[in-house]
Amino acid sequence: MTDVKEGASGPGPEARHQTVPDDEMFPVASFDDPHLQPAAKHVRRAEGVAGLFLVIGFLGFAAYGASYWQNWSNVLQGAFLGVGLFAFGFGMSAWGKYLLPQGPFVEERHPNASTEAEVDAMAAAVVGRGAMMFRRRGFLGGILGAGAGVMGVVMAFPLLRSLGPVPKQSFDHTHWKKGSRVVDFNGKLVRADDILTGGSLTVFPEGYVGNAMDQTIIVRPTTSNVVTKAGRETWAPRGNLAFSKVCTHAGCPVGLYQEQTQQLLCPCHQSLFDVGQGRPAVPVFGPAPRPLPQLPLYIDAGGYLRAQGDYHEPVGPGFWERS
Amino acid sequence: MRVQVPDRRQIRVRHLVPAFVVAGMAVVGLVTSAASGDSPRSAAGPPAGAISTPTTPVPAASLARPSASLARPSVRSPITYRTPTAIGQGGALYQTNCSSCHGPAAGGSSVAPSLQGVGAATIDFWVSTGRMPLANAATQATRKVPRFDRQQTLAIVAYVTSQGPNYGPGIPSVDTKSASLPEGESMFVLNCAACHTITGSGDALGNGAYAPNLHEATATQVAEAIRTGPGNMPRFGPGQLSDKQVADVVAYVTGPIKHPDNIGGLGLGGIGPVAEGFVALLFGVGVMMLMAFWLGERA
Incomplete structure (x- = not known):
């Protein structure tokens, strides 16, 4: 396999075999693409179902409002609110499920591996810069470490002191005494x-x-x-x-x-x-x-x-x- | 874009049939357990004893205490049930139904305790709740449809209590007209709710015993149980609960306990988070699961 020595994830654009022209491998979407139509086979029926449940949701919420204001029984209030929420959610979900394009849509990816020269240059830059940081900013690094250490110690103080009083002897006795009636x-x-x-x-x-x-x-x-x-x-x-x-x-x-x-x-x-x-x-x-x-x-x-x-x-x- | 439509397995109704079968069985189980009044038996172990013993003798001092007030006692004992005809009829009923275990003169036998002297309240409680005649001697006596009507029950009481001097209390007659429900609730919570639960639905105890639910008890039976302490239930005498307090508890049990508010709709037997959690998981999470199936389904 000729690609092993390169170490990159895929062949670069120069290595690719050009058997399929670009505009066929990466077609552009168009307004009339049949796959962008609603997912349902019977659109009118799906619209009806979604609409029906949204109407039930509307009525449910209205009924809940009435029952709340008129102080009807808890069971009624809960039932109306529940029906309203459920139907409303169901209607919205049905809209999204049946009236929107479903896909899945796959977009082919352009080859995006870097060239070997680019990889080598980047590796050298990162390693070199990293080593320089440690040499140059030692003083700041030391202050950072000291601050973190003090923070760690101080964070333990509430645990050590502010968890409440030690019971000492208070659990050992009750209010029963000799002669208590x-x-x-x-x-x-x-x-x-x-x-x-x-x-x-x-x-x-x-x-x-x-x-x-x-x-x-x-x-x-x-x-x-x-x-x-x-x-x-x-x-x-x-x-x-x-x-x-x-x-x-x-x-x-x-x-x-x-x-x-x-x-x-x-x-x-x-x-x-x-x-x-x-x-x-x-x-x-x-x-x-x-x-x-x-x-x-x-x-x-x-x-x-x-x-x-x-x-x-x-x-x-x-x-x-x-x- | 190129659209790929991979092979996908459509969710069909038949795939959910096993879930519906399990859910259906669970609902049936829930409904039947809620419909039957008795609380579930605790885990079976060796039976504590064949038949519960009646109350043990008490010193005369605690019984000599007069009833609460002379003006209008809340709990009174009706006197006139022990007539010769009643004793005769009761004797015949007793010989047919009870003497095989309790002996011909209520003196007891190797399988049943003596009933001489236990008092009218004890006999009336056990017979009128249907616990006697005993169905199964190996487990705690359970309430069932009484075998005798009221007049026959009183006849049996008359016969047994005529077999000797009685140290147990007589049948109480409870007057709840001036009873205080808040006081009754307070006494119930303090003394009764530990075993019978705050809704009076009953609960398991140790060693195969259980505290029964209170939804079928009449006022007289509640007062009798308080004063005589049947089975594993402790006894609450006049020195502990006055007659007025007993009437308060009876009013609370026959009122809010027997007819709870249930403003949420279904009481589910009043047994608490197990039933409620079951409903929430079965219906709430079940519906959410179905919704998740539906939302995730490919068009």
Whole structure:
């Protein structure tokens, strides 16, 4: 192949074999070119279809305007607007598809490879100029590098300092304290026997109703003391078993109490916690990594439920500073 | 210019038939699942137990609490259903339909719990919702067309509750005339929506259990379920939800839950993003795909 040594993409105009005259290889388009006619075979029919849909679009928009002004039902407003937009778009697309020339149109390309002399000259110029730039503009290049380096360092500052305060100890404690009175969502004090066996109730420390970190769920599997594990003998007096309602997986409230299987289910990712005698809310299914913290309760002299103190571990999902 | 018209494969309707078949099956599935009221069962696992046990005994202290107000209680118990004729008729019905599992004197057996003392509300709930007689002992009892009419149901209640002293509540009679819908909604969201969902459409729980949808429950059945806590549902006693609050919840369930607004047109069963996303993908993206086919087709 004689073209290999040249290295160019195609033969130059001098090398081409002239078998087809130029004006036949590159014909000029004319007004009457049959390929520039509308693409549809039945132009009138295509015009009718496009026109019909454009009219429907027009009516749809008008109807939407009327329905909006007259406050008709949402369904009607949406339907009119939808029909209007769809029909209008369909009509425009049909116009473009059926009433315009479709092609494809191919234009032969004139040979455009450079001569060998031109290629060599250009290569020499680029390489030579590039090398000279490094020698001559070293000082400017250095300043550019220094500026970029400082920019990179400074861009990291918002990440390092402005992401908000470090939590420090604020996640370790809730508002439950020794002697906090247990209240329900309406602020009513909870007595020891208010919850029936098989019942469950969402409670808060008095004064902090609605606080997300303090929310606690009391379940009552029986009416006698429930011991979930060693060391917690007094924590569930008369069966009032209190756990943090904040799921240890991602923080959703674990409010689904299954009375017969004695389990708490979290609705978000279906973590299932075993509760009851000898079962300290250990997760048996789902993504929760740790058991729900248990709140120790006691019954005061008036028969009301109170907390013996705060939870013995931070509530809710894990975080970096959690021991 | 020289125009080249290469060989191209025309999109014909027959090429889209497989897509239409799949879409048709999907629509049929969507319609039938939305039409059937029950929420889908969760994944099958070993059954938790053959038959759910009735409520366990509670100390007398929590039951001795008097009802909310004497002037016009929101939830009252009608007394006069336990007559000798009712007990007789109920006894006959019970022996035919219930005694094979629950024992001849409602004392229970190896396959069914004892019904002595569970109270009228419990019996009435399970029988009037059709859950009893049980269809399939291996799964959670499901609501179905009740086998007995109201008078027969009350007769069975009369018979069973006459078998011994009752610790469970009586059949409540709910008065929702002065009920507060906002308070009912607040209590529903706090206590019920976790399991039954905010639209009351029900949802799966763990271990093969599910919370049924509330669209077919009557006011009495709702109040009975709240007070007796059937199956895996927890019990809400008077110390937790007063009679007035129960009436509020009943008003909310029989009102906005059963007859939702659906201002968007189709409620799609109220089960949320799965159904809505399905419709959006099937019809919205489907139509867009068809449009893309059409636009890209060569003339």
